[in-house]
Amino acid sequence: MTLSKNRIKYIHSLELKKNRKADNVFLAEGPKLVGDLLGHFSCCLLIATSEWLSHNRHLPLEDVTEVSEEELSRASLLKTPQQVLAVFRQPEEIIDFSVINHSLCLALDDVQDPGNLGTIIRLADWFGIEHIFCSPNTVDVYNPKSVQATMGGIARVKLHYTSLPELIGSLTDIPVYGTFLDGENIYGHPLSKNGLIVMGNEGNGIGEEVKQLINHKLYIPNYPADRETSESLNVAIATAVVCAEFRRQAASL
Amino acid sequence: MTLSKNRIKYIHSLELKKNRKADNVFLAEGPKLVGDLLGHFSCCLLIATSEWLSHNRHLPLEDVTEVSEEELSRASLLKTPQQVLAVFRQPEEIIDFSVINHSLCLALDDVQDPGNLGTIIRLADWFGIEHIFCSPNTVDVYNPKSVQATMGGIARVKLHYTSLPELIGSLTDIPVYGTFLDGENIYGHPLSKNGLIVMGNEGNGIGEEVKQLINHKLYIPNYPADRETSESLNVAIATAVVCAEFRRQAASL
Numbered sequence: 001m002t003l004s005k006n007r008i009k010y011i012h013s014l015e016l017k018k019n020r021k022a023d024n025v026f027l028a029e030g031p032k033l034v035g036d037l038l039g040h041f042s043c044c045l046l047i048a049t050s051e052w053l054s055h056n057r058h059l060p061l062e063d064v065t066e067v068s069e070e071e072l073s074r075a076s077l078l079k080t081p082q083q084v085l086a087v088f089r090q091p092e093e094i095i096d097f098s099v100i101n102h103s104l105c106l107a108l109d110d111v112q113d114p115g116n117l118g119t120i121i122r123l124a125d126w127f128g129i130e131h132i133f134c135s136p137n138t139v140d141v142y143n144p145k146s147v148q149a150t151m152g153g154i155a156r157v158k159l160h161y162t163s164l165p166e167l168i169g170s171l172t173d174i175p176v177y178g179t180f181l182d183g184e185n186i187y188g189h190p191l192s193k194n195g196l197i198v199m200g201n202e203g204n205g206i207g208e209e210v211k212q213l214i215n216h217k218l219y220i221p222n223y224p225a226d227r228e229t230s231e232s233l234n235v236a237i238a239t240a241v242v243c244a245e246f247r248r249q250a251a252s253l
Numbered sequence: 254m255t256l257s258k259n260r261i262k263y264i265h266s267l268e269l270k271k272n273r274k275a276d277n278v279f280l281a282e283g284p285k286l287v288g289d290l291l292g293h294f295s296c297c298l299l300i301a302t303s304e305w306l307s308h309n310r311h312l313p314l315e316d317v318t319e320v321s322e323e324e325l326s327r328a329s330l331l332k333t334p335q336q337v338l339a340v341f342r343q344p345e346e347i348i349d350f351s352v353i354n355h356s357l358c359l360a361l362d363d364v365q366d367p368g369n370l371g372t373i374i375r376l377a378d379w380f381g382i383e384h385i386f387c388s389p390n391t392v393d394v395y396n397p398k399s400v401q402a403t404m405g406g407i408a409r410v411k412l413h414y415t416s417l418p419e420l421i422g423s424l425t426d427i428p429v430y431g432t433f434l435d436g437e438n439i440y441g442h443p444l445s446k447n448g449l450i451v452m453g454n455e456g457n458g459i460g461e462e463v464k465q466l467i468n469h470k471l472y473i474p475n476y477p478a479d480r481e482t483s484e485s486l487n488v489a490i491a492t493a494v495v496c497a498e499f500r501r502q503a504a505s506l
Contacts, residue, residue, distance in 0.1 A: 115368065119487050119489075119490060122486065122487060122490075123486055123487070123490050126473075126475045126476075126485075126486050127475065127476050128475065128476040128477055128480055149487075151484075151485075151487075187501050187504070187505070220379075220497065221500070221504065222379045222380065222381065223379075223380050223381040223500040223503070223504070224381055225504075227381055231404075232379075232404075233375065233376055233379050233493070234372050234375060234376070234402075234404075234489075236372075236487075236489075236490065237372060237375075237376050237489065237490065237493045240486070240490040240493050240494055241493055241494060241497045244473065244494045244497065244498075245497075245501075247474070247476040248440050248498075250476070251440070251474065251476070251478075252440070
């Protein structure tokens with residue numbers, strides 16, 4: 001079967017948030033990622049090579065188009081198209097702030113790079129963090145670059161876009177952590193098993209309003225401490241080091 | 254002054270390794286990064302707005318072109334061009350394997366993504382790792398995307414492209430670490446202040462030949478240990494968690 005120009009145009013249109021939002025959908029590509037997501041999200045449309053389809057005959061899929069690799073590459077947003085692409089329905093989000101009382105959650109204050117967001121979701125998945133609260137200006141999780149970078153983590157980690165000052169203001173007696181250059185050495189600071197870890201924008205860090213609401217200021221020490229180094233870590237890298245240390249402490253208690 | 258078409262073409266040509274190699278140069282963009290690199294690398298050519306130049310009159314620069322922001326955007330490889338771009342000469346590398354005897358170094362076995370490589374250089378800089386040994390198939394450090402992602406770390410961290418089996422084979426009594434899904438929990442494993450940490454390719458991990466030469470197999474525990482999660486961490490993320498733990502242990506000794 002061949003792909004219509006309209007269909008290719010539609011898939012490419014999903015690079016833009018407004019088009020994803022209009023239909024409440026998102027795009028994912030590749031056998032590993034699509035395979036992971038098929039069990040978690042409703043699939044509206046799937047385009048695959050005969051090779052992929054021959055291994056997935058058992059799936060109850062509705063709108064399926066079998067294409068050649070060459071045709072797939074015309075629809076794909078990837079540099080190296082991989083056998084299958086699918087359009088999924090965005091799940092409906094139900095926000096329950098009380099998860100912060102009994103589990104460790106992340107909050108992202110205007111993270112802008114889709115690759116960083118996807119990488120953060122992937123590592124949150126690894127470290128058992130199930131909820132990420134994002135400021136309204138944080139990049140859209142359904143950006144195709146974010147989705148690809150999650151490597152399937154988007155199926156397990158839930159994202160909630162909401163005002164962070166309002167969210168934090170609604171919490172009582174909950175530890176709220178953030179990293180700052182003048183924070184306390186994270187390795188000397190007892191870390192809890194619940195609460196919120198706030199990570200900031202790539203260029204500007206955590207915004208002033210949110211900063212005022214953080215009651216545990218942490219610092220990831222560089223090495224050796226007196227050496228001239230870069231001024232900061234990439235936000236996904238810093239998130240990973242912080243989450244790893246929370247989980248190390250939790251496991252050693 | 255206006256930019257000639259040839260000059261714009263030349264700058265764009267530096268996206269390709271063979272063109273960078275032909276002239277032994279690389280490209281960097283933005284006031285922060287170019288400012289950092291000017292103190293460390295020889296600059297062959299610089300294109301900047303009057304705003305940037307007015308703040309940098311003191312620099313002894315040779316081939317400088319003042320351009321409008323619009324013209325800069327025609328030369329730039331960035332989505333959002335930033336005041337200045339510069340072409341630098343690649344430094345001559347002098348490899349001295351003995352650094353591994355007395356300091357902690359990284360080895361990258363076919364890391365493919367330029368963003369990952371740049372991010373690893375940036376975090377190596379933070380954690381005081383001054384030498385990274387790369388397998389010949391590792392992506393070129395002078396790829397513009399790598400250079401940008403280092404955020405200046407490329408000025409301090411030295412990269413050496415060499416056969417990893419030969420390198421490791423030449424070492425005696427040096428700990429060689431790598432991360433594996435069946436490795437030992439890194440938090441229960443005493444880590445040394447010298448040696449080599451090997452990180453693998455994004456899709457395939459550490460190659461078979463190098464794997465045989467690793468004498469400390471480590472594992473970054475997920476959380477909680479019995480939960481279904483993604484199967485792996487991004488290579489830059491894993492590198493960060495490992496390096497942070499080496500430095501935590503070193504600082505607490």
